[in-house]
Amino acid sequence: MSLIVRLAAPFALTLVAACAIVPRADDVAQAEEQAVTPAPLSVPGPSANSATEPTPAGPVTFVFSGELTQGGWIRGQVPAGTRSAKLGEEPLVIDEDGRFFAAFDRDASPDAELTATLVDGRTIRVPVSVSPRAWNLEHINAPLRPGGGSSEAFMRRRRPELDAIWAAREQATDAQGWRQDFIWPVEGRISGRFGSQRIYQGEPGSYHSGLDIAPGAGTPFVAPADGVVVLAARDAPFSLEGHLLIIDHGQGLNSAFLHAQRLDVVEGDRVTQGQQLGLVGATGRVTGPHLHWSIKWHNGARLDPLLFVDPQS
Ligand SMILES: [Zn+2]
Numbered sequence: 174m175s176l177i178v179r180l181a182a183p184f185a186l187t188l189v190a191a192c193a194i195v196p197r198a199d200d201v202a203q204a205e206e207q208a209v210t211p212a213p214l215s216v217p218g219p220s221a222n223s224a225t226e227p228t229p230a231g232p233v234t235f236v237f238s239g240e241l242t243q244g245g246w247i248r249g250q251v252p253a254g255t256r257s258a259k260l261g262e263e264p265l266v267i268d269e270d271g272r273f274f275a276a277f278d279r280d281a282s283p284d285a286e287l288t289a290t291l292v293d294g295r296t297i298r299v300p301v302s303v304s305p306r307a308w309n310l311e312h313i314n315a316p317l318r319p320g321g322g323s324s325e326a327f328m329r330r331r332r333p334e335l336d337a338i339w340a341a342r343e344q345a346t347d348a349q350g351w352r353q354d355f356i357w358p359v360e361g362r363i364s365g366r367f368g369s370q371r372i373y374q375g376e377p378g379s380y381h382s383g384l385d386i387a388p389g390a391g392t393p394f395v396a397p398a399d400g401v402v403v404l405a406a407r408d409a410p411f412s413l414e415g416h417l418l419i420i421d422h423g424q425g426l427n428s429a430f431l432h433a434q435r436l437d438v439v440e441g442d443r444v445t446q447g448q449q450l451g452l453v454g455a456t457g458r459v460t461g462p463h464l465h466w467s468i469k470w471h472n473g474a475r476l477d478p479l480l481f482v483d484p485q486s
Contacts, residue, residue: 231255231271235287235299242304244368244477246276246426246470248352251289252297258289260301263471266345266424274351274424276470277303279368279380279477308380309369317373327412334411341404341419342427342472350398350422353446355481358397358430359453361388364463367477383429383467384478390434390462392453396444397466397481398422407436414465415456420444425472431465432457 230253237249251258251271258265260275267273277285285301323331365385371378400420410416416433434454438444455462468476 234297235289237275237287240480241277241302242480243277243281243306244279244475245303245480246274246476247301248272248274252291254291254293255289255297256292258287260287261285263473272352274426274470276426276474276476278474279306279308281474306368309366311369311371313371313373315373317376317378330412334414337404338411338414338417338419338429339472342421342469344401344403344421345425346401346403346421346423348400348421348423348443350396350400350420350446351424351426353398354483355397355478356395356446357386357482357485358428358450358466359386359388359392359394359464360485361386361392361464363387364461365465367467367475367479382475383431383465385463385465386453387461387463388453390452390454393449394430394433394451394453394464396420396446396448396450397428397478398446400428400444402438402440402442402444403427405436405438405440405442407439410456413458415459416451416454417457418450420450426468426470428478429465429467429469431467432459432463434462 232250232252234252235249235258237247239245239247239249241247249272251265251267251273253271255267255271258267258273263275265273265275275287281303283303283305285303287299287301289297291297363385364387365381365383367382367384368380370380400422402418403421404417404419406414406417414429414431416436418430418433418436418438419427420430421427430450432454433450433456434452436451438448438450444450453462453464466478468478468481470476
């Protein structure tokens with residue numbers, strides 16, 4: 174056995190694999206040989222308990238918990254030895270400890286799947302059942318968008334705003350807020366819920382993409398979790414969002430706050446959970462002062478903020 178493993182590394186690897194020779198803990202020479210071989214030595218059979226066999230740390234399958242419903246999220250750990258993982262077709266970001274965050278869009282299908290590709294070539298699939306929500310639908314006996322769409326002049330102003338929002342949400346920072354239990358940015362009357370939608374003579378309008386909290390104009394609001402400011406429309410309010418603030422929480426998770434009266438942070442700032450970000454206001458397109466809080470994951474999935482926080486105190 175010793176003779177075989179002392180051959181030139183690539184040849185020895187081939188022989189060992191072909192013969193399924195079991196390494197032994199007391200074979201010091203072999204242990205040294207493995208340490209310098211370029212590729213990991215994978216030997217099938219009863220070698221798993223050998224001291225020379227590297228054992229990746231972590232669970233044998235996905236371990237996770239969270240809100241398994243439309244607009245919800247999970248946090249957990251990938252199986253030991255995972256090279257890459259995804260939720261559906263969405264690649265997951267995995268930290269050095271194998272931890273990850275993933276989320277389910279407002280319209281996510283009930284059958285999701287977590288997939289891990291391991292370094293030894295195996296694939297682990299775990300079905301995830303995403304429970305449907307009963308969204309608040311309001312039927313309106315009027316046509317969608319009466320009087321035509323947006324004017325050319327409006328779109329000239331709107332286009333760069335949309336580009337800025339998209340670019341901000343594409344930013345990947347090293348923020349760690351995704352690990353935290355979120356807190357309310359501000360408490361107050363809920364004046365609009367995530368996911369509710371008007372149906373105009375059978376034609377669905379766009380659904381409400383955030384949670385509206387109405388504590389009164391001038392009330393301070395704070396960071397629900399640690400993050401990095403990726404957009405702060407401090408000077409020129411956006412046409413619809415007004416003074417808009419977007420905070421990246423890491424792992425593709427971010428919060429947007431709309432209609433602020435004032436913003437107290439600038440782009441690039443690192444903020445910590447509970448830090449004041451600005452004052453609730455009525456800038457942009459609103460009917461009254463409120464904070465619209467929306468959460469997105471990977472610039473695609475829209476999430477329900479109510480599923481990130483405990484009930485108000
Ligand atoms: Zn809103």
